[in-house]
Amino acid sequence: MAIKTATRQRQSIADGVRDQKREHILEVAENLFFRQGYAGTTISGIVEHLGVTKPYLYYYFGSKSDIYETLCWQASNACLTAMHFEADDARPAIEKLREGLHRFASANVTHFKSGTFYYRDSSPLQPALLKRLRLLSRRFYDELSETLEQARQDGDLDFENTRLTARAIGSVAGFMYTWYDPDGSIAPEEMADQLSHILLKIAGEKSNRKGSRKHS
Amino acid sequence: MAIKTATRQRQSIADGVRDQKREHILEVAENLFFRQGYAGTTISGIVEHLGVTKPYLYYYFGSKSDIYETLCWQASNACLTAMHFEADDARPAIEKLREGLHRFASANVTHFKSGTFYYRDSSPLQPALLKRLRLLSRRFYDELSETLEQARQDGDLDFENTRLTARAIGSVAGFMYTWYDPDGSIAPEEMADQLSHILLKIAGEKSNRKGSRKHS
DNA sequence: CCTACCGATCGGTAGG
DNA sequence: CCTACCGATCGGTAGG
Structure with missing residues (x-):
């Protein structure tokens, strides 16, 4: 039992290090894919930014598209499950909408780079993943509707x-990447708040005068 | 004089034929760029769809990016000048907004493929064109604001x-390419009408009950 | 026998 | 306007 635990701990530490390396690769690749597109980004360019070699990268990921797909799925999944609620959730629809749209806005701000891959360039995605993403997207719009x-x-x-x-x-959330600067003056939380506010307006929210703090 | 006219006519006809060939290339390239992205689209792929050779294409266009830039500029220019009005236009702002947003919606429906190039992948655009596009975009949002x-x-x-x-x-106009199917059930004119209606709603249009034909 | 790499080069294909 | 190619660079992998 003690041995088993020790073994498990060693494995966990090793896995943790591995995950950190993977995360670092994903972070660098995300920025390049976002700025240059999939085909415009080279493996050489990614490893150059990382200060490592190509075999190092290929130890952690099977292929270039593997990296792209991992980023795309993580982000799209986070954004497109925001409107999902438990079947026994008995709150009024407007309350669920407010919470869901704020989650949706937050997820889009957080994943505003990889969240664009699915609709900016889906050609590198393999058919099976594309199918899952289409299902995810359809469900999101069905639940929202x-x-x-x-x-x-x-x-x-x-x-x-x-x-x-x-x-x-x-659309407003999905197109945000063309004008939002995460390093600018508007903090992510503030951006998510403002974004969800305008999303509710598109839905034609009535009597929104509870927390109406006016901005000049 | 007669010779000059005849010469001009011959030139015009030749130019017309040349323009037709260019248009055909642009049409095929637009579809491929839209579906596969810039780097994902090959010159071989374009000439294959055209049934011609690579040197044929390079007779009409200087480079791959030349084709992309031509399409991108045409479309972006059409969309982003929609909110421009003459300085002596004395109509109420709301009237100008209605007309401008309808022009904007129409232009986005008409150019819904090439209109996406600027924000989906601007990396192939040369700095000079990028500068002109940024200016065009800034002016659009300034005039709209x-x-x-x-x-x-x-x-x-x-x-x-x-x-x-x-x-x-x-955003709503720019993201339309992800869900609008021009070969679907909604005709372009109908799409432009519906789109401009929702754009006005985002602006918080009041007393919109003049032509309120209800849809079930 | 494992891991984390290296220098060099593979087969194919890009724009021109 | 085509056939036949080029310099370079791509994603991915060999042996050690």
């Missing part, structure tokens, strides 16, 4: 076309 | 953060 319609029936929202409204909400 | 604020002062709009509202409007 359903919550929107429930809240409208409750009289808390005002909009016409549900699918278009859902797409418009997804 | 100014019109938004004027209309708000007139009491026709309701929104808080001007720059964020302008960015949200641009």
Whole structure:
């Protein structure tokens, strides 16, 4: 039992180091993929920025597309599960919408680089992953549309076309990468707050005068 | 004089044919760039789809990036000049906003493939063109922001953060390429109408009950 | 026999 | 406007 524990600890430490190395590679690759696109980014360029060699990289990842797919899946999964709620969640739709859209906004701010890979360039993704991503995306818009319609029936929202409204909400978050500067004056949390506020507005939120702190 | 006219006519016809060939190349290249990205699209792939050889293509265009830049500039220019009005245009801001946003929506639907190149992958664009595009984009958001604020002062709009509202409007149009299918059930004109309607909603348009034909 | 690498070079393909 | 190519560079892997 003591031996087993010691062995497990050694493995955990080794795995932890391995995970750290992987994380570092992913971090550098993410920046390059975001700035130069998939095909515009070379393995040589990635390892150059890391200060390591190519075999080092290939020890941690099977291929260039493996890195891209890992980043893409992590980010897309975080963003597109934001509108998911337990079946026994009995809160009013408008409350779930507020929480869900804030989670969605936060996830898009946090993963605002890799979160763009799926729609900016999906050609490196293998068919199986693409299928999972399409399912994930469809579910997100289905859950968002359903919550929107429930809240409208409750009289808390005002909009016409549900699918278009859902797409418009997804668009504002998805397009943020073209204008948001994470190193700029607006902190991530503040950005997520402002973003979720405008997403609720697209949904036609009524009587939003509870925390209406005016900005000049 | 007669010779000059005849010569000019011959030149015009030759130029017309040349333009047709160029247009055909641009059309095929646009589809491939849109689907596969810049670096993911090969010159061999383009000429294969065209049924011609590489030297044929290089007779009409100087380089791969030349084709990409031509498409990118045409589309971005069409979309980002939509909010421009003559200095002596004395109409109310809300009227200009309606017309401008409808032009913007239409341009984005028409150029919904090449219109994405600037923000999906700008790395192939040479610095001079990138500078012109950035200027074009800045002017668009400046003009949009100014019109938004004027209309708000007139009491026709309701929104808080001007720059964020302008960015949200641009986002919904710019992200349309991820969900709009031009060969689908929604015709381009109908799409432009629906799109401009939701853009006005983001601006917080009041008393929009003039042409309120309800859709079930 | 493992890990974490290195210098050198593989087969193919890019833009031109 | 085609056939036949080039200098270089790509992603990935060999032996040690």
